[in-house]
Amino acid sequence: MDKKHKKKLKRAAKKKKDKAQSKQQQEHVKKQMNMFDRLPESCDACGKKFPKTREAHMSWRVTVRNKEQTVSLFCPDCTNKTKEFLENNNEV
Numbered sequence: 001m002d003k004k005h006k007k008k009l010k011r012a013a014k015k016k017k018d019k020a021q022s023k024q025q026q027e028h029v030k031k032q033m034n035m036f037d038r039l040p041e042s043c044d045a046c047g048k049k050f051p052k053t054r055e056a057h058m059s060w061r062v063t064v065r066n067k068e069q070t071v072s073l074f075c076p077d078c079t080n081k082t083k084e085f086l087e088n089n090n091e092v
């Protein structure tokens with residue numbers, strides 16, 4: 001086997017691996033999209049409307065109860081309040 005041929009085989013193997021990885025990634029995205037389909041339109045606690053922006057996706061808290069497949073959504077304010085509440089409770 002000459003060197004050139006070897007290189008070619010190596011590249012083919014890598015391509016196969018890349019393909020498998022991207023398929024896995026697609027499945028992951030698909031799953032996440034399904035989750036966002038079930039996303040409530042507003043905060044579960046105060047009812048503030050969820051702005052469908054990338055920033056909001058990063059700052060709002062989404063909790064999923066996998067058993068019931070229900071998605072709860074909390075705005076940053078309520079997330080902080082819950083956190084404070086929990087922290088205060090821990091202190092008592």
Ligand SMILES: [Zn+2]
Pocket residue numbers: 043044045046047048074075076077078079
């Ligand atoms: Zn809220």
